[in-house]
Amino acid sequence: MIGSIIKRIWALLCGLRETLWYFLKTTILGKPITLMYPEEKWTPYPRFHGLHKLLRDDNGKEKCVACCLCAAVCPAQCITIETAENENNEKYASSYQIDISRCI
Structure with missing residues (x-):
């Protein structure tokens, strides 16, 4: 029972790791995802x-x-x-x- 709960919490944390990484990258590191068009042009x-x-x-x-x-x-x-x-x-x-x- 407890092992099943721990596995589910671990799976949740592994899934949130990617979301947390993008959040930290855009807020703390200051690399925005969106561009301020037309001032900034998209490079393909x-x-x-x-x-x-x-x-x-x-x-x-x-x-x-x-x-x-x-x-x-x-x-x-x-x-x-x-x-x-x-x-x-x-x-x-x-x-x-x-x-x-x-x-x-």
Whole structure:
């Protein structure tokens, strides 16, 4: 009985350790998490590649050739592409959807 209570208290303290660390880091050490935008600019992380978007050429035509490689390599499998062919027998993406709620 007492051993079970001690285990639960220990688990609670281990869980609160991370919360306490962030609290001390932001209050005592003075490293705020939020930025005072627009005075302070956000610097993106080194592996940040930006937002998803379909690129277009100068004529306004999409550059996507519907190879479906982006959907194949997406780790969250949140990209779905439906392909079609135009009058010149060139493939294009008739539907290009990204489920942002699943995107990591």
